[in-house]
Amino acid sequence: GAGVSQSPSNKVTEKGKDVELRCDPISGHTALYWYRQRLGQGLEFLIYFQGNSAPDKSGLPSDRFSAERTGESVSTLTIQRTQQEDSAVYLCASSKGQINEQFFGPGTRLTVL
Amino acid sequence: LAKTTQPISMDSYEGQEVNITCSHNNIATNDYITWYQQFPSQGPRFIIQGYKTKVTNEVASLFIPADRKSSTLSLPRVSLSDTAVYYCLVGDIGRYSSASKIIFGSGTRLSIRP
Numbered sequence: 001g002a003g004v005s006q007s008p009s010n011k012v013t014e015k016g017k018d019v020e021l022r023c024d025p026i027s028g029h030t031a032l033y034w035y036r037q038r039l040g041q042g043l044e045f046l047i048y049f050q051g052n053s054a055p056d057k058s059g060l061p062s063d064r065f066s067a068e069r070t071g072e073s074v075s076t077l078t079i080q081r082t083q084q085e086d087s088a089v090y091l092c093a094s095s096k097g098q099i100n101e102q103f104f105g106p107g108t109r110l111t112v113l
Numbered sequence: 114l115a116k117t118t119q120p121i122s123m124d125s126y127e128g129q130e131v132n133i134t135c136s137h138n139n140i141a142t143n144d145y146i147t148w149y150q151q152f153p154s155q156g157p158r159f160i161i162q163g164y165k166t167k168v169t170n171e172v173a174s175l176f177i178p179a180d181r182k183s184s185t186l187s188l189p190r191v192s193l194s195d196t197a198v199y200y201c202l203v204g205d206i207g208r209y210s211s212a213s214k215i216i217f218g219s220g221t222r223l224s225i226r227p
Contacts, residue, residue: 004156035217042200043157043217091156101147104156 002026004105006092012111013082021077021108025094032075033102034067035091043091049075082112117201122222131188133221135201138182146177146184149200151220157200161186196225 005024013019025032034046045059049069060066064082069075079086089109093102118136125131137146145164149157161168163175163184174187188195198220 042219045217093156101159101162102149102157104158107156 004092004094004103006090006105006108008108009106010109010111012113014113015084016081018078018080019082019110021079021090021092021110023075023077023092023094023105025073025075025092026103028072029094029096029103030072031095031097031102032069033093033095034075034077035093036061036088037091037107038088046077046090079110082110084112086110087112117203117218119199119201119218119221121219122224124224124226125191126226127192128190131191131195131223131225133186133188133199133201133223134183135186135203136183137201137203140181140203144181144203146175146181147202147204148173148175148184148186149202149217151198151200157217160199191223191225193225193227196223198222 004026007022011019023032030051032049035043036046037043047054047057047059047067052069052071064080067075067077075092077090087110089107091104091107093104095102116139119133123131123133145162147162148160150160151157161170161173161175163177165177165181168175176185176187184201186199200217200220202217
């Protein structure tokens with residue numbers, strides 16, 4: 001069956017531009033997560049959705065970051081006024097329930113020049 | 114806050130059993146322990162999850178002592194394809210009130226040699 005998909009797979013942008021990253025979770029998965037992974041480092045949790053509700057957004061690194069989710073479907077992560085430090089792979093995952101196995105997408109590699 | 118501590122790297126040889134230990138001294142009563150595997154340029158992949166004692170599946174075993182302050186991922190008879198980064202994750206996502214409670218950490222980079 002279809003797994004978690006993310007688009008674009010790669011994004012190169014100039015400093016100061018806004019970018020929007022998309023995640024399509026596995027159908028029926030109520031929970032959705034966004035992570036950031038810098039080169040050679042571990043995963044940094046950003047935000048978690050249960051349905052279209054985000055219980056806590058404090059994992060987002062700054063107010064330039066925001067995320068939305070439509071129902072129990074697509075989610076978008078928006079980074080405004082991108083900075084070079086935002087360069088990383090952004091990973092999305094979904095799961096059936098709250099403690100269940102997370103299924104990860106392939107990630108979006110963001111490069112800010 | 115259930116912070117996890119793992120060795121940065123480990124080396125082993127094909128056919129050997131590999132054990133990776135994760136420390137989580139502040140684990141909470143409702144926390145589960147989950148291990149993920151990540152290959153380069155891919156998202157992490159679930160390996161195994163447990164709450165206490167021992168859990169075994171087709172790819173690994175997870176040993177959790179009674180105090181639950183550590184856990185050990187055991188990979189039997191590793192092959193070259195087991196070369197990856199392994200993450201220990203502790204948490205009860207269903208009751209997370211703070212995003213900072215979901216922590217993957219830097220993981221353990223496992224290298225398997227012929």
